[in-house]
Amino acid sequence: xxxxxxxxxxxxxxxxxxxxxxxxxxxxxxxxxxxxxxxxxxxxxxxxxxxxxxxxxxxxxxxxxxxxxxxxxxxxxxxxxxxxxxxxxxxxxxxxxxxxxxxxxxxxxxxxxxxxxxxxxxxxxxxxxxxxxxxxxxxxxxxxxxxxxxxxxxxxxxxxxxxxxxxxxxxxxxxxxxxxxxxxxxxxxxxxxxxxxxxxxxxxxxxxxxxxxxxxxxxxxxxxxxxxxxxxxxxxxxxxxxxxxxxxxxxxxxxxxxxxxxxxxxxxxxxxxxxxxxxxxxxxxxxxxxxxxxxxxxxxxxxxxxxxxxxxxxxxxxxxxxxxxxxxxxxxxxxxxxxxxxxxxxxxxxxxxxxxxxxxxxxxxxxxxxxxxxxxxxxxxxxxxxxxxxxxxxxxxxxxxxxxxxxxxxxxxxxxxxxxxxxxxxxxxxxxxxxxxxxxxxxxxxxxxxxxxxxxxxxxxxxxxxxxxxxxxxxxxxxxxxxxxxxxxxxxxxxxxxxxxxxxxxxxxxxxxxxxxxxxxxxxxxxx
Amino acid sequence: xxxxxxxxxxxxxxxxxxxxxxxxxxxxxxxxxxxxxxxxxxxxxxxxxxxxxxxxxxxxxxxxxxxxxxxxxxxxxxxxxxxxxxxxxxxxxxxxxxxxxxxxxxxxxxxxxxxxxxxxxxxxxxxxxxxxxxxxxxxxxxxxxxxxxxxxxxxxxxxxxxxxxxxxxxxxxxxxxxxxxxxxxxxxxxxxxxxxxxxxxxxxxxxxxxxxxxxxxxxxxxxxxxxxxxxxxxxxxxxxxxxxxxxxxxxxxxxxxxxxxxxxxxxxxxxxxxxxxxxxxxxxxxxxxxxxxxxxxxxxxxxxxxxxxxxxxxxxxxxxxxxxxxxxxxxxxxxxxxx
Numbered sequence: 001x002x003x004x005x006x007x008x009x010x011x012x013x014x015x016x017x018x019x020x021x022x023x024x025x026x027x028x029x030x031x032x033x034x035x036x037x038x039x040x041x042x043x044x045x046x047x048x049x050x051x052x053x054x055x056x057x058x059x060x061x062x063x064x065x066x067x068x069x070x071x072x073x074x075x076x077x078x079x080x081x082x083x084x085x086x087x088x089x090x091x092x093x094x095x096x097x098x099x100x101x102x103x104x105x106x107x108x109x110x111x112x113x114x115x116x117x118x119x120x121x122x123x124x125x126x127x128x129x130x131x132x133x134x135x136x137x138x139x140x141x142x143x144x145x146x147x148x149x150x151x152x153x154x155x156x157x158x159x160x161x162x163x164x165x166x167x168x169x170x171x172x173x174x175x176x177x178x179x180x181x182x183x184x185x186x187x188x189x190x191x192x193x194x195x196x197x198x199x200x201x202x203x204x205x206x207x208x209x210x211x212x213x214x215x216x217x218x219x220x221x222x223x224x225x226x227x228x229x230x231x232x233x234x235x236x237x238x239x240x241x242x243x244x245x246x247x248x249x250x251x252x253x254x255x256x257x258x259x260x261x262x263x264x265x266x267x268x269x270x271x272x273x274x275x276x277x278x279x280x281x282x283x284x285x286x287x288x289x290x291x292x293x294x295x296x297x298x299x300x301x302x303x304x305x306x307x308x309x310x311x312x313x314x315x316x317x318x319x320x321x322x323x324x325x326x327x328x329x330x331x332x333x334x335x336x337x338x339x340x341x342x343x344x345x346x347x348x349x350x351x352x353x354x355x356x357x358x359x360x361x362x363x364x365x366x367x368x369x370x371x372x373x374x375x376x377x378x379x380x381x382x383x384x385x386x387x388x389x390x391x392x393x394x395x396x397x398x399x400x401x402x403x404x405x406x407x408x409x410x411x412x413x414x415x416x417x418x419x420x421x422x423x424x425x426x427x428x429x430x431x432x433x434x435x436x437x438x439x440x441x442x443x444x445x446x447x448x449x450x451x452x453x454x455x456x457x458x459x460x461x462x463x464x465x466x467x468x469x470x471x472x473x474x475x476x477x478x479x480x481x482x483x484x485x486x487x488x489x490x491x492x493x494x495x496x497x498x499x500x501x502x503x504x505x506x507x508x509x510x511x512x513x514x515x516x517x518x519x520x521x522x523x524x525x526x527x528x
Numbered sequence: 529x530x531x532x533x534x535x536x537x538x539x540x541x542x543x544x545x546x547x548x549x550x551x552x553x554x555x556x557x558x559x560x561x562x563x564x565x566x567x568x569x570x571x572x573x574x575x576x577x578x579x580x581x582x583x584x585x586x587x588x589x590x591x592x593x594x595x596x597x598x599x600x601x602x603x604x605x606x607x608x609x610x611x612x613x614x615x616x617x618x619x620x621x622x623x624x625x626x627x628x629x630x631x632x633x634x635x636x637x638x639x640x641x642x643x644x645x646x647x648x649x650x651x652x653x654x655x656x657x658x659x660x661x662x663x664x665x666x667x668x669x670x671x672x673x674x675x676x677x678x679x680x681x682x683x684x685x686x687x688x689x690x691x692x693x694x695x696x697x698x699x700x701x702x703x704x705x706x707x708x709x710x711x712x713x714x715x716x717x718x719x720x721x722x723x724x725x726x727x728x729x730x731x732x733x734x735x736x737x738x739x740x741x742x743x744x745x746x747x748x749x750x751x752x753x754x755x756x757x758x759x760x761x762x763x764x765x766x767x768x769x770x771x772x773x774x775x776x777x778x779x780x781x782x783x784x785x786x787x788x789x790x791x792x793x794x795x796x797x798x799x800x801x802x803x804x805x806x807x808x809x810x811x812x813x814x815x816x817x818x819x820x821x822x823x824x825x826x827x828x829x830x831x832x833x834x835x836x837x838x839x840x841x842x843x844x845x846x847x848x849x850x851x852x853x854x855x856x857x858x859x860x861x862x863x864x865x866x867x
Contacts, residue, residue, distance in 0.1 A: 054584050204815070236693075405827045
C-alpha cells in the first residue's frame with residue numbers, strides 16, 4: 001500500500017497527493033520546465049537583499065535580484081546584467097554596458113538609472129558591506145539607458161570583484177527613489193529583475209518563486225518554478241532529501257554527521273563547490289586584550305596544540321581543508337609559503353614553559369572561557385574538541401552556551417575570552433580579510449570588525465597600500481608580505497576553509513557553475 | 529449553600545457582579561503580565577540589530593544605529609515600556625519591523641495551523657485518556673490494566689521529538705502512507721474538499737505525536753481518580769440499589785472522577801496554544817510555536833510581546849472555561865465560589 005492507496009482507504013481523494021508534476025519538455029540543448037524543490041532555513045525575515053543580508057535572504061534573493069557581474073569559480077568576472085565593462089588605466093573610471101531588454105518583475109525596463117540609483121543612493125544607505133565599497137564611488141554617470149560610468153574617488157582594486165548579487169543587487173529606482181527604503185510597502189513584493197519572481201510566501205511553510213517571463217536571456221530561465229520549503233528540523237531535512245521530496249540542499253541544511261550516510265544516495269551528487277566567492281574562513285578567535293592571550297607565544301602554543309587534522313575528521317567528517325593563514329586558498333592573492341604550525345604538544349608546552357606559564361598541582365596552566373558560537377550543533381562539538389585538545393597542554397577551557405543575540409552582544413563588546421568565528425572573504429583580501437586585522441577597524445559593538453584587538457602598524461600599512469594598488473603583481477607582493485607577518489603573530493588561530501555539503505539531484509544542471517553557487521540566479525539551472 | 533435561598537433576580541445580579549469582578553481581575557492580570565513580559569524580553573542579552581548583524585556577516589555603526597532607531601530601541605526603557613502599555617490598552621499588538629508586518633497579521637496567519645494541531649491533539653488525548661484510564665481503573669490489577677499502565681508510562685517517558693521522528697520513519701519512510709512534514713501539498717491545484725483531506729493527512733502524524741504525552745498523563749490521572757471514586761460509599765449504594773455496572777461507571781464514577789482531569793486539562797489547554805514548538809519544528813508545521821521560537825532567537829520584541837499577550841489572554845479565558853465546566857459537572861461549585 002502506498003500513500004495514494006492509503007489516502008483512498010482513509011476516504012481522502014488522492015488527486016492532491018500524486019506529487020508535484022514536473023511538467024518537463026525537452027527543448028534544444030537544455031530541458032525546459034520543471035519545479036525545483038529545495039530548502040530554506042532559517043526563514044528569512046524579508047526577501048529584499050538590499051535591505052537584509054542574512055544568508056537565507058541572500059540565497060532566496062539571489063533568484064529575484066541580479067547585479068552587474070557574476071563570477072567564475074576562480075573569481076574571474078563574467079557578464080551579469082552588464083554584458084561588457086572597461087576599466088581606465090588609472091583605475092578611476094569603470095564603464096559598464098548593460099544587456100538590452102532587461103525588465104523588472106513589474107514590467108518596467110531596467111536602465112542605467114536603476115544601476116546608478118542602487119549603487120550610489122540606496123545600497124550605501126542600507127547595506128553595511130556595500131556601503132564600505134560603493135561609498136568610494138565619487139559619481140555615477142548615465143550617458144544612455146544602457147551605459148553606466150562610475151568615477152572613483154581613489155583607485156580601489158577590488159571594485160570589479162564586488163559586483164555580485166549579494167553585494168550589489170539592482171533595485172527599481174521607480175519604486176524606491178524618494179521613499180523611506182526600509183518602510184517601503186513594496187518590500188513585501190520584492191520586485192527585482194532576476195529570472196524568478198515571488199508568487200507566494202506562506203510564512204512558516206514555503207516561498208514559491210515562478211519564472212519571470214520577461215527575462216532578458218534567451219531561453220532562460222529553464223525552470224518554471226523554485227519552491228523553497230522551510231524545514232526547521234535537521235533530521236526532517238535529511239529525511240526530505242532521502243525521500244526525494246527536494247532536489248537541492250545548501251549551506252547548513254544537512255548536518256555534517258549525515259553527510260557520509262546521505263552521500264550514498266544514488267540520486268544525488270554531493271559537492272562542496274560553489275562557495276568560492278565567499279570562501280568562509282573559520283578560526284578560533286582569541287581576545288588579544290586578555291592575558292595570557294596578549295602574548296604571541298601563547299597564541300603560537302595554541303596553534304601547535306590544536307590537532308586540526310583530527311578535528312576535521314572527527315567533527316567535520318573530513319569535509320573542510322585546513323587553513324594555513326588569514327587568506328583562503330580560494331581567495332585571490334593567497335600565499336601558501338608561510339610558517340606552518342605542525343601539531344606538536346611538545347612545542348606547545350615548550351612555548352608555554354618559556355612564558356613562565358607552569359602547570360599547577362592539578363596540571364592546569366591557565367583557565368579560559370570559550371563562548372560557543374550559536375550556529376548549530378556542530379559548533380558545540382567543535383567546542384568540546386577544542387577543550388579536549390587544549391587540555392592536553394594544560395590550557396583549561398570552560399564552555400559557555402548562548403544564542404545568536406547573546407553571542408553577538410558579548411563578542412562584539414569584547415566581553416569574551418575565546419570564541420569561534422567564521423567570516424566570508426568575498427574574493428579579495430581588501431573586501432573580506434583586512435577588516436579582521438587592521439587597527440582602524442577595532443570598533444566596540446561591531447561584529448566582524450577587528451574583535452580580537454590585534455594591532456600592528458606594519459600590517460595596517462601593507463593592507464592599506466594593497467587595497468589601492470592597481471597592479472596585481474604589486475598587490476600579490478604586498479599581500480604575501482602581510483600574510484607572512486600575520487601567520488608569525490597568529491592574532492587568531494585559523495582552523496579551516498569551511499566546506500558546505502551541497503546535495504544536488506543528478507538531473508539538475510549548472511547549480512554550482514559559478515563562484516557564487518547557490519546564491520546565484522539559477523537562470524541557467526535546468527533538469528537535464 | 530446559599531444559592532437555594534437567592535431568588536432569580538438576585539442570581540442574575542450575582543452573575544453580573546461575578547463577571548464584572550472577573551473582568552477587572554482580567555485587565556489587571558493582563559497589564560501585570562504585559563509589564564513582566566516586557567522586562568523579561570529586554571533582559572535577554574543582545575538586541576535585534578545585533579542579531580541581524582550576526583547573521584549578515586557584516587556590520588557597522590550606521591547599520592546598528594539605523595536598525596535601533598527603526599525598532600524604537602534608541603529611546604530609554606521606561607518610555608519604551610510606556611509606549612508598549614499604551615498600545616496594549618488600545619488593543620494594538622504593534623509592528624514587526626523585522627518582518628515588515630503587523631504583529632496581529634503575523635499571529636492571525638499562524639493561529640489556525642496551531643489551533644488545528646493542538647485542538648486535534650488535545651481532543652484526541654483527552655478522549656482516549658478518559659476512556660483508557662477508566663478501563664484501567666475499573667479493571668485495576670488485571671492484565672489489561674498492567675498493559676495500559678506500561679504503555680502509558682512508556683509514552684510518558686518518550687521524548688516527543690523522538691516519537692515524532694520514529695512515527696515519520698515508520699509511516700512516511702517505510703510504509704509511505706502519510707506525508708512526513710508540512711501542512712499541505714504545495715504547488716498543486718486542489719478543490720476545497722481535496723485541500724481539507726490533504727491537510728488532514730498532513731495533520732495525523734504531528735497530532736498523534738503531540739497527543740501521546742498528554743494521553744499518558746490523562747490515562748494515569750483518570751485511572752487513579754476512578755480507583756479513588758470506586759471505593760466511595762455512594763458507589764456501594766449504587767451497587768446495592770442493583771444498578772447495572774455500565775450505568776454506575778458512566779453516571780456515578782465518571783462524573784465524579786472527571787474533576788481532576790478537568791483541572792489538569794484546563795491548565796494544559798493554555799500551554800497547548802504555544803507549547804507545540806518541538807512538534808511544529810519536527811514536522812515543519814507553520815504554527816505559532818515556531819513563530820515564538822524564531823522571534824525569541826531574533827529578539828523580535830514586538831512579535832514576542834504580542835504572542836505572549838495573546839497567549840496570556842487565551843490562558844485566562846480557558847481558566848474561565850474550566851471554572852464553567854466545573855459548575856456543569858459538579859453543581860456543588862457555585863458561581864460565587866468559582867469567581
